[in-house]
Amino acid sequence: MQNALRHTSEHELIPRFATQGYDSESVALRRQWLEQKTGKRLECMAELGADTDQMRGNVENPIGTAHVPLGLAGPLLIHGGHAKGVFYVPLATTEGALVRSYERGMAVLTRAGGVDTRIQLDANCIAPVFCFEDVIEAHEFASSLQDHFAEIRREAESTTHHGKLLRIEAYVQGRNVTVKFHYYTADAHGMNMIAKATEQTCRWILLNLGAKDYYLYSGFESEKHASGNLFVSCKGKKVTAGARLSANILKFYLRATPAQFVRLWRQTVLGHIQAHSVGYNGHFANGLAAVFIACGQDVGNLPNCAVGITNFEATGSGDLYASVTLPSLTVGTVGGGTGYGSAKECLQVLGCSGADRAAKLAEIIAATLLAGEISIGAAIISREFVAAHEAYGRNRPESPVSIFSSRDE
Amino acid sequence: MQNALRHTSEHELIPRFATQGYDSESVALRRQWLEQKTGKRLECMAELGADTDQMRGNVENPIGTAHVPLGLAGPLLIHGGHAKGVFYVPLATTEGALVRSYERGMAVLTRAGGVDTRIQLDANCIAPVFCFEDVIEAHEFASSLQDHFAEIRREAESTTHHGKLLRIEAYVQGRNVTVKFHYYTADAHGMNMIAKATEQTCRWILLNLGAKDYYLYSGFESEKHASGNLFVSCKGKKVTAGARLSANILKFYLRATPAQFVRLWRQTVLGHIQAHSVGYNGHFANGLAAVFIACGQDVGNLPNCAVGITNFEATGSGDLYASVTLPSLTVGTVGGGTGYGSAKECLQVLGCSGADRAAKLAEIIAATLLAGEISIGAAIISREFVAAHEAYGRNRPESPVSIFSSRDE
């Protein structure tokens, strides 16, 4: 072969094994190869927490396990459409003070009577782009596409037991047409499922509807991207969570008033607008990262999941109404990493392992993020943010003031 | 106390321990309390991978460890300003096919001669907002702020050994002024460091420069948020990575031509623009999530880190020039989760543990993402994306075609 440079020993390929290398011996051998290559002892990652065979389908070239400290926050009382009761939420993080901060928010919400949550939409989408000769062909394709919905659905659903094609929408751009496919994916994250289903329809469209070419992903779906489109997009579950907090509770536990929350919101909304941020929230990404790692969710979806809105409103009766809106929460309770060792256990702790649980998980996550928003908001208002990170952070002094505490003790 | 509802036993608080509960017994007791509470056996998370004492400063209420499968991708040849040589990159993920896909991209880049990387900027920022009586006061504060830079720097740097205040910028909005503080944070992620330093200056400004009030975070800094501002913002390291790939190498290993890459780029850029995405790239978030979890980085920063640009350009000589630009890579090699068990080992594998290594880590990550972009691009072009996920995903058949392979074997 002409142009391919052979790897020198310096550029050595990672060893392959006959059985694909998911047995524990292969994993160990691969890790030892890396130890030799780098001259480092790799003992921690060798502690696996689950059978190596469980890694099949989740990772290639396995060498061990990444460990993330797992803390617990709660109690979190939820009155959801799917999640009902008191929850204790496992959070995997290395950011000191994060678990304590979420715990504080949860305790306050619980004492205030709990969090209402609802799911407004539940679908996932993918948006291939089709190419045509000119704007006329593109226009005609887009204009007549709905006529073929039955055939397109037939093709799509021929590849999947669980996925349902809900609807399609055509977006013309010059001589190209992006088609957004909306699917119900049951309890799976569903991206692999709908990519497969949609590829099947793309081939059919290429053969039957005159497209010259297609790309399975156009970027218009915002899978694993933040975009302004997500508020209208139906990528994952759209969830809201809200709670009413009295001035007394805010004052006693959080050293803040409803008016201060409202004022903080105003000022920081304006900061987001000046930065041209997508959405507005305090730190959705922190809570999402911690739950996602704990519960075996696809952490790569953080950019779309973290797009959302936190709202702090003063009510007529002097309370604070706090809410979060998550337009694109792509979570699942089957498939992906959800069956893996500690992740499965974390899902079980939440009563969210297996079928018919994805909506419940989404609601718990929304309520969790609401707790985080209230807590960080109060910390900034009361100017305890830095002190709390000092108290709980990496180089903290011996006896930290329990500054994020919301306990009566 | 009047309004605070006592928790019922149903709403029980998570147990506290005298020693703050980082000894292994406390962790076990807390986990057992959770087992009792939920009726679930929690065995996997009990396998810790590191001393429980190591969790101090990284997590509160520890109950065990979250495990994420750790794969290895490489070889990745880098000619960086800081990273030089061949690297094997640990990736923690549960998304089947991801490691194989990055490995494929790395092998191709290495065979093509390697990846050039450079760091253009290295700073972190935070942007408190100050409030005034009217637009005149706000204007005067903003106009005279630079006159006080020496005093402000003195206050800021009085709180930190490593942080250096590089510059400040004032942005007037009505009667409010957001001030962006840019710091050099050495090898730390630095957010806690610069929050502390900036709070110190905020207090000084409140006392000395006539501000009526302030909020430490305004949202303008885009910490843990995606925003259009990040391309000019200096949040973290700005890194580029680029490589030239011949048509022969592309064809042999990736079954794609330079023209096909360019055409894919065009079509998917337009999808991103129509979605009003922030930046353009294939799936930075996937690679970032996997490296961040493996290497103890702050996963909550994914939304800002994943904002960036992938570029596929045809060169005059018929090659492909592929590059990535990451304007906001917030990574560190000291502090945070970088010293924790498996994370420290993963950093050691990359030669990136400890001081004077953050810039190197940033370059390795940029090169890694470039590999991921090339590989996913090729998979979409060659229509092997779905087949590859079938081959490596959760429910894969017995003997998958090695469809993402880039090996000469």
Next chain:
Amino acid sequence: MQNALRHTSEHELIPRFATQGYDSESVALRRQWLEQKTGKRLECMAELGADTDQMRGNVENPIGTAHVPLGLAGPLLIHGGHAKGVFYVPLATTEGALVRSYERGMAVLTRAGGVDTRIQLDANCIAPVFCFEDVIEAHEFASSLQDHFAEIRREAESTTHHGKLLRIEAYVQGRNVTVKFHYYTADAHGMNMIAKATEQTCRWILLNLGAKDYYLYSGFESEKHASGNLFVSCKGKKVTAGARLSANILKFYLRATPAQFVRLWRQTVLGHIQAHSVGYNGHFANGLAAVFIACGQDVGNLPNCAVGITNFEATGSGDLYASVTLPSLTVGTVGGGTGYGSAKECLQVLGCSGADRAAKLAEIIAATLLAGEISIGAAIISREFVAAHEAYGRNRPESPVSIFSSRDE
């Protein structure tokens, strides 16, 4: 009355007249009052161009007429769904070189065989927001809203002869619900029409569906705003225009190659992405402003109309395929300023005055913008942009080189 300060003579109110002041004498008196007030002679604005009575409904406190130089560009050959034939387009502007540049682009497009245009969508929208007690009420309202579509349409259409309510969509955010109303508005711009219709429904919803409060405009409609939403929003007409240009034509008339256009496109798309612009185009706003002023359109809609995409693609056969996509072209041929003096004449020149002409006008505008994109693109490629502005601008030399010419002469 207690707190209202009386205006001093210095703060004198503008004179009112018994007949509302649209007779020519009142207009003159008002202008004279202003002359006296400011000590300036106002002779030019006194030349009216139309009866003062025509101003009724278009302006208040009329003092005269603003004059904008009117140039002509063409010929522009269009093969549209609605616009068919050769057009000469009136452009009102004071930016030297603009008309010449558009003329050049039009001549080139015409020689290349003309422009295809199509309209994909034709609707206008408004999005009131409704307020509720909590997320549960908001959820229930949003979930059941479609059940009331018939009643809502009845209310809406009771206020208008021409407007048709096509569909409504509910977007939950916390305890608030934004409802987007999509209307067909025939040949009118339609914003007043649909505001009136929607207010009627809002009152009905307040009475019948449990909303606590509403705001007629939420900002979600992006009326007169640029937003990422416009690509999926249906605000006005969605129009595409495209043309195929051979390498010979480009070279002869524009001194550029297809490859150079493609390369320009790539580089400037990346500039737009880094600025986080909404959409991508060269200078839609210039052509839109000039046509809108000439033809009595609502110039305040420029921010939404100017959001769009220009695409330069190389075809397999070595040509350039150039296209524009305008997702939000809010134009009308009846109502607003369309019947006013010179505006009516400009519309007549285009065969677009009166009913059944709005779609045609939209297609002519799209083709016009395509001409502008080709011409400015070529000017930047050939580095003649500055020279052309020197040649045609305010302080130009005696005998400019006819640098923007595309004539065979």
Next chain:
Amino acid sequence: MQNALRHTSEHELIPRFATQGYDSESVALRRQWLEQKTGKRLECMAELGADTDQMRGNVENPIGTAHVPLGLAGPLLIHGGHAKGVFYVPLATTEGALVRSYERGMAVLTRAGGVDTRIQLDANCIAPVFCFEDVIEAHEFASSLQDHFAEIRREAESTTHHGKLLRIEAYVQGRNVTVKFHYYTADAHGMNMIAKATEQTCRWILLNLGAKDYYLYSGFESEKHASGNLFVSCKGKKVTAGARLSANILKFYLRATPAQFVRLWRQTVLGHIQAHSVGYNGHFANGLAAVFIACGQDVGNLPNCAVGITNFEATGSGDLYASVTLPSLTVGTVGGGTGYGSAKECLQVLGCSGADRAAKLAEIIAATLLAGEISIGAAIISREFVAAHEAYGRNRPESPVSIFSSRDE
């Protein structure tokens, strides 16, 4: 010449004249040619309002004048850095109710004590992109560019009497580098000036600093585009205007309370965020369009000028503090259309014609927009928006209620 199709008579070119056709006879002949071509009488546009020779440098192929009804709004009391005193603002529009609405806002602001305005920044920018071989070359160019600032400024300023190059900034993206040039342009809009100056430097950079190629405009400057970048960009003047309004004044003249304004603001900010709008305001674009047409400004700049923030804040003492922030107001008082007939008169009415007046004009515009924001806000709060448009719009009844009035009469 092979491929250029001759225009048929149907595709006839617009007639050219020996003297470039700015004498009145040529203008008339061109118009008559158009009348013949289209079979329409063009009488209104024949009323010119200024000598045809004045059109030289502002338009090509002149055929007459576009007329826009000119109304007057005021009194507007301003306490600016540059604009001081009472102003009556000419507004060119065909949108019924617009002038009355701005007048109402101005009268209220004046009675409340007037508007404070300040200019924070005053510069214009352009951002060419330079191309290199690889990321290393790009990095080195960007890293060393500031070393050549003196030479670059020398080149730039060699082309202009008034323009001053203030600073340059380099933004690396892969192997390309966008350089933002910031200029002071005195009282001119300045885009032609700085394009010329920057082209001169681009040629010098190409010869001296190793760039392979460049494009004068990269899109990064957001000239005539809306973008998230504008809040930090320095394109034109950054202006703020603010005023304090007592509850009594709001109630008496606008039938609204401070709390209602604040609540409107909250709800509509959230609508903008969900639409991913750039900035937040009610209808800057309306007032800008009307002033720009009246005063000979470049209407094509509306998309960037209309990006800005309106803020309604409740003060501690029960008042409303209303403000607007315009980060990118590109206006001038010399050059462009500022010397043309009615435009010059409108500028004179404002005391803004000629040198040393651009900052004053910017402040008047900001104060005007503030008036428009207050008035539309009140109309939406009091649910008079539709009624007012009915009263003043095109098809209004005989005796409208003076619903937008803020007069004591």
